Amino acid sequence: GAGVSQSPSNKVTEKGKDVELRCDPISGHTALYWYRQSLGQGLEFLIYFQGNSAPDKSGLPSDRFSAERTGGSVSTLTIQRTQQEDSAVYLCASSLLNTGELFFGEGSRLTVL
């Protein structure tokens, strides 16, 4: 596609439920990042994928969070047993190279009740 696409744009869920957030990066981009942004805060790094290399998961806040990238393209971020503190906007970004220009999607706003 023309840009980074994320879905859903909004998700409201009950505490304890699992959620999946999807990111479709720009075609051909090998680097993919997940960030999250809580209300009024800066961006918090979650995970980084680069080509076929092992992902950098150092930013995942707990073992309830996981992400995968299938076929080097689409990525799914899964949050299990959601908690209220997981409420945030989850942003995906991609770039052609690992030092190339970064493009962000519009984000998925997650609200955990």
Next chain:
Amino acid sequence: GIQVEQSPPDLILQEGANSTLRCNFSDSVNNLQWFHQNPWGQLINLFYIPSGTKQNGRLSATTVATERYSLLYISSSQTTDSGVYFCLLNNAGNMLTFGGGTRLMVKP
């Protein structure tokens, strides 16, 4: 890791005024970008500028890599310029570092 400081942290302008936002960093970088996060949370690419000067309409940016700073100039500001401006540095793959942002409010 690399340290990134943006200044000022907050800025209030009257519509039509000019401003300069600054991003200082502590190490050499491969990539520097400026983003505008609008009030709806969208991150919009402004400039990809590891060095040199670029202009796009009322906005321009200059990065002096040897002195480890970048400047974003906004001229004739408009209310739609309101939001948060971030600089982002990348010096090796997953080593992305965001500045703390400058929160800009342009009043009509």
